Amino acid sequence: MPDLQPLWLTLALASITTLILLVLALPLAWWLGVGRFPGKPVVEALVGLPLVLPPTVLGFYLLLAFSPEHAFGRALDRWLDVRLAFTFPGIVIASLLYSLPFMVHPVRSGLKHLPASMTEAAYTLGLSPWTTFRRILLPNLRASIATGVVLTFAHTVGEFGVVLMVGGNIPGVTRVASLALFDEVQSMNYHNANVYAGILLGLSFCLLLGVYLLRNQDHDPV
Template sequence: MSELDFEPFLLSFKLAAITTIILFIIAVPISWWLSQTKNRFKPMIEAIVSLPIVLPPSVIGFYILFALSQNSPIGVFFQETFGVKLVFNFTGLVVASCFYSFPFMVQPLQSGFESINKNMLEASYIAGKNKITTVLNVALPNMKPAVITAIIITFAHTVGEFGVVLMVGGSIPGETKVASVAIYEFVEIMDYESAHIYSAIMLGMSFLVLLGVYIFNQHHKRKLGVHI
């Protein structure tokens, strides 16, 4: 067994934290709009948002790699304007992770917004509050289970990414070599003991994350039942 290096886990958690924060900021207005709109193009937009759930990670990774490469308009713009390359570095991983984990943030938030009592929203509007204030001060505080679920699932899903991050970031120690990539490399060199340890950590973390979500939601439902 080679000496275990836990830096890939720290890198995974850093990537997941940054991705989750960015996606929450982006997804709140989008989820709100999807929950309230009657636009005839809503199903198409929802399908686009949900694509990463059904598309193979290699397909998503390929298109993101193509879009962010130094030969693409986006890649050239960032390289010439900010001096930043968007592939095979941590910045590229963040961009790729935001695309890949997007529906895991949007869908729970959208469901939460749709479950909000419409009378509460109307009361806020009647009181002179605008939509932004209503979303921040009325809707979000009254859909805590959806918010917690969205944040935790997005974080956990990002930690577990493999295909997308490997294609866009490769395996650069301390830069793009996240835990899932490290496990893959352990298997490649037949270091199964290290692969078992890393995999067990990932398995345990994933279980605890899901358990925490279900316990919180169950506790919240019981609390609501008592109040009712």
């Protein structure tokens, strides 16, 4: 029987990442969806960069940033006594950056499909843009938000390169299921590898099934 600790670490990482991004990505998606400001394409490109950037590249630069040999990591170590390289908080931060577009894009897409009259009516009633988003638009984005939550969780569960670069492969600290699977294959222990792979496959399928069920339900006539 394989060690179950990597699976618990994976679920903890995915849950924490999803919850934090749920708070951070909603206003970011709204800001990118309705905002008009110089440099907007640059911000959009930065948010979407993890979709095309090899995870090892992002992990490499984060590892350099977190290192005490560089300014950011040295400042964290000196002033806050915080070390992020090869720690669980470090891979949480890496996962936040790497999974960000998977939460932002579904919410922003949902905003685009809402009728403009909804926002215009709220403004006519004297509601501010932020109040309109919270009280009018947000309740109508339930399916998009749920899709973002599921995709973010599933994407974090499958992370490998960025976690390996930033966190290493430390048992009980940063050794998540994808790394444990790789280790078992390297050791030619295919039984344990099959258990890890089967659990990740089943979990990923269930999560994607949930996404498609939500989409179909959202498009069904009332």
